[in-house]
Each structure stands twice: as C-alpha cells, then as structure tokens.
Amino acid sequence: MPRSSHASLWNALSAKSDLSDRFVIGAKSRVALGQMMAGSAIDGRGEDLRGRSVLVMTRDQFTAALVLLELDGIARRLILYPPDLPLEYLPFVIKSASVDAIVSDRTDFGPNISGVRYIMPCGHTIMSQSCDRSAQYRTEWILLTSGTLGLPKVVVHTLSSLTAAIERPGAPAGKVVWSTFYDIRRYGGLQIFLRAILTGTSLVLSDAKESIADFLARAGSDGVSHISGTPSHWRRALMSPSVHRIAPENIRLSGEIADQGILNQLRSVYPQSKIVHAFASTEAGVAFEVSDGLAGFPASAIEHTPNVEMKVADGTLRIRSAGTASGYRGDEAPMLKAADGFVDTGDMVEPRGDRYYFVGRRDGLINVGGRKVHPEEVEAVINRHPEVHMSLVRAKKNPVVGAIVVADVVLRTASQADGRDARAVQSDILLFCRQTLSSHKVPAAINFVPALAVAESGKMMRGHA
Amino acid sequence: MTVRSEIVAQFAQVAREHDKALAPLTDDLELLDSGLDSLCFAVVVARLEDLLEVDPFSASEDVLFPVTFGEFVGLYEHAEK
Numbered sequence: 001m002p003r004s005s006h007a008s009l010w011n012a013l014s015a016k017s018d019l020s021d022r023f024v025i026g027a028k029s030r031v032a033l034g035q036m037m038a039g040s041a042i043d044g045r046g047e048d049l050r051g052r053s054v055l056v057m058t059r060d061q062f063t064a065a066l067v068l069l070e071l072d073g074i075a076r077r078l079i080l081y082p083p084d085l086p087l088e089y090l091p092f093v094i095k096s097a098s099v100d101a102i103v104s105d106r107t108d109f110g111p112n113i114s115g116v117r118y119i120m121p122c123g124h125t126i127m128s129q130s131c132d133r134s135a136q137y138r139t140e141w142i143l144l145t146s147g148t149l150g151l152p153k154v155v156v157h158t159l160s161s162l163t164a165a166i167e168r169p170g171a172p173a174g175k176v177v178w179s180t181f182y183d184i185r186r187y188g189g190l191q192i193f194l195r196a197i198l199t200g201t202s203l204v205l206s207d208a209k210e211s212i213a214d215f216l217a218r219a220g221s222d223g224v225s226h227i228s229g230t231p232s233h234w235r236r237a238l239m240s241p242s243v244h245r246i247a248p249e250n251i252r253l254s255g256e257i258a259d260q261g262i263l264n265q266l267r268s269v270y271p272q273s274k275i276v277h278a279f280a281s282t283e284a285g286v287a288f289e290v291s292d293g294l295a296g297f298p299a300s301a302i303e304h305t306p307n308v309e310m311k312v313a314d315g316t317l318r319i320r321s322a323g324t325a326s327g328y329r330g331d332e333a334p335m336l337k338a339a340d341g342f343v344d345t346g347d348m349v350e351p352r353g354d355r356y357y358f359v360g361r362r363d364g365l366i367n368v369g370g371r372k373v374h375p376e377e378v379e380a381v382i383n384r385h386p387e388v389h390m391s392l393v394r395a396k397k398n399p400v401v402g403a404i405v406v407a408d409v410v411l412r413t414a415s416q417a418d419g420r421d422a423r424a425v426q427s428d429i430l431l432f433c434r435q436t437l438s439s440h441k442v443p444a445a446i447n448f449v450p451a452l453a454v455a456e457s458g459k460m461m462r463g464h465a
Numbered sequence: 466m467t468v469r470s471e472i473v474a475q476f477a478q479v480a481r482e483h484d485k486a487l488a489p490l491t492d493d494l495e496l497l498d499s500g501l502d503s504l505c506f507a508v509v510v511a512r513l514e515d516l517l518e519v520d521p522f523s524a525s526e527d528v529l530f531p532v533t534f535g536e537f538v539g540l541y542e543h544a545e546k
Contacts, residue, residue: 211497235503236497238529239497239530239531240497240532241495261528264526264527265529368507369503396511398507398511399510399523399528399530400507400510401503401504404511406511434482444511444512445511445515
C-alpha cells in the first residue's frame, strides 16, 4: 500500500487527470472537485491563514469539506470542531490546540475566544481565487474525541497518518461514488472524505437536518456505490423503506462492534454487496478489515495484516502502524502510545476457535451508536444527588444503538429503595442527568442495588459490557 | 395493561423525556416518522424489556427492527417470555 506521497490534499487532487464529473455533494449544493481546486470558500483570504493554527467550526459538513481542502498545506494546524461538541468547550479547544484563527459560518462564539487573532467567515459558495501553493506546510490535523470527564481529548494526526490505510489505485476510479452516514469531522467520516479526495471520486455527504429517507433517496439518485457508517447508522437505515433506494457495491461498517445480526441483515437486504467491517479508532487509526461476513476477526489478522502490527496484551488489542496518531495535546494529557509505539485500544478481545471476538472495554467506556460515554462522567453527575451513596454506570446491550447506558445506584438509606420515595428519587436523578448531560449519556434505567463491588484497589469493579 | 397500551405509554413517556413531538400512533405509521430518533427507540426497547420481561430482539440474530408501529406492537405481542 503506498503511503501518502502528496504534500497536501490539494496536490493529491491536482495530480488527477480528469475531475470534470466528480463532485462533493451536499443536501442543498454541490461543487465540482476541479472547481474546489481553483477556488476559495473563504473569499480568497487563505494567505492570511498561512502558518496559523486554524479551528474549522462550521454549521454543516459540506462547508467544512471545502475549507479543509483549501487550507491543508496552507495552515500549520487544522482543528476540526465536531458537530455536536457544545460551545462551552471552545475555550478549552482554543487553549489546547493553540488556536489563533477560526474559520466559521457562525458568529455565536460567546465571550471566550481570547487569543484568537482572526475570525474568518466562510460559506458554501466557491469564489474563483486560489492560494500560492509553491511552499506548503505539512499541516497537523487535530481531531477531538470524548474524554473521561466531559472535556474532549485532543488527538494529533498528519495527512500521512490519516491516510495510511487508503489504497490508491493506479487506474481511474471508474464509477465509484462514496458516501457516509458519518460526519466528516469525526475520524470515521474523515476517512471517507480523504478517500474520495485521494482517489478523485465523488462524495455524497449527509445533512444533519435531513431525514434518513431523504438522504437515502439522494444517495441513490447520485449513484452511490460505496457507503460507510456505524452498525447503528445501518440499523436506522434498515428501519426505512427507502433502504432499497441505494444499491451499493460496497458497504462498510466501523466505529462500533459489528455483531452477526447486523451483518446478516445487511446481507439479506443487499445480497450483491461486498460487506466489510473495519476496526479503527481516532487514536489507533485503521487497523484491519473483515470481509468474510462474520462477526469478530480471524486470528490470522493479528499476524498478517499488511503495514499494521497488532498484539493482544493483558486481554486488550494493541496496534502500531503508520496510521496511529502521534499523541494528545494539552496540559496533563495522557500518553497515547506505550514506549514501544503500540496504542492500547482498550478493547478487550477473547479468542474462540480461530477467531477473536470483542467482549467490551477495559475502562467500561460505553459505545452508544458510535458515540462514546465515559461512565465516570455520568457517575459524577448521579453522585451529586444528596440521596445517592454511590453509583456504577455500565453498558446494556441494545438492538437499536448497540449499547445504552444504565446505572446501578446505592442510596444512602437502604430502606428507601422501595416504594414511592424510591420512584421519586429515580425521576429526580434522571431529571438531574438530563439537565447536565447530552441525551445519549443519560441512563435509560436507574436500578437501586444494596451494594456495589469494590476491588482491593478501592476502585469499583467494572464488568464486561 | 395490555402489551399495546404499555408500548403506547412508553412511546409517550420517552417522547416527553427527550422533548420530541410524537405523531399519532397508528399501525401503519412508519417508526422513523413517529418523531422519535434512534436513541429514543433504544430507550423504549430497554424499558419494555424491564416492564414486559421480553426482548423480542434477542430471540434470533436475524430479527429485523420493524418498520411500522403495527409491526413493532406485533413483535412484542407474539414474543415468547
């Protein structure tokens, strides 16, 4: 597999011979790849951002796509603000990534943007004006993922680490049209955006305001041939009669454990498609792909995945490759890699026969439809309730989003765990959670228990999810 | 309470908790048009498992999530404890 040999996304695209009928397609507008190369979504003011640490914070991902292509190679650092990250984390992100410019179509930043020298507007129309590309930066790419107590983790990549797993065929890509249920400002979606740009194919982007039926209809009419999403994205698509509006050659699942159920269901709805589930994370990069239609992965993948070294140590999967992130930024940031360069994914695997299966997270992290929930963050909220002695937040398997959050709670007075008082406390706790936490972090159920197991270390025992 | 009325009650409850406007729950209503999102359905299914003591989705790996409200109710009415 060739590694990234291009200085920037713009260079990768300019090396393509025919881009005339290739587009990035949003819900309301589309732009030709060729036009993106020759134009600007920031009014031709790229020069002002040269060498800067630029936060890209747009309402929709279509505009983000235009800005990223334009500023890779120009900015010293690009930071992608995820669509659902609350504005209250903006000061933290600015500080952690030393942001000195913001490119945005928003104006609602509030008071906390000190240290930022430029606020530059952007839009989804392209002006034909371009930047001098004779000298370019090897731009650092920063992705934000959820951290233990709500603050995001600031993960550092480069274009070459982000694109390490992308194969670039020598021949033209033919009729390939990519799409994804993901947002491109998250690792899983960004992989698809980069894949489309590096291979010079069209890309159909979803829109947060659009129904799943409308998105599938649009993807179908634009001839989508390759499409990716989490198992939960696919479960939601399968609930729509419009699922038959697309006829993809290639279906890709990532971001959550693909169970046998979702693989079987996709196989029966799309009997002609190649169905692949991939293991990847923002920190560890893309590790491997499984295409035999079975859950888990063959033991042989550990030894025989090209360009990626894997091992299982203390029950969790460890990965070392050119695709792993270089580290975390920020004060008191933890180490991302061990001294030997391996990233501990925290995903526990168990061998059964000649395959490995994912059996949960060492740290109890809960994956709700691809969105990560750290149990400690939810426990901290529950424990603030005056009636609560202690709590344990854990995953419960779910047929819609893979797993949901439930809480086991020990009350201060055990006798209150029955009857009306208990129900009042229960709804009180839930109300408390709803006021402070994003909806996917709010427990679906609160169970009152007499006690919780505490290990010798003094830490609560987190069972296998 | 019948299975159906329990399901209707849970749809209403979860819609309230998640601040969603719930469409009238007729049998031919497509679930994706009900006003609830994936997370809401996830919570409904988890609550129904506790209340009705059945999880129709665990019976087989190949149970497809229903498309309409009527199919959803049917799945629970015919589920074995």
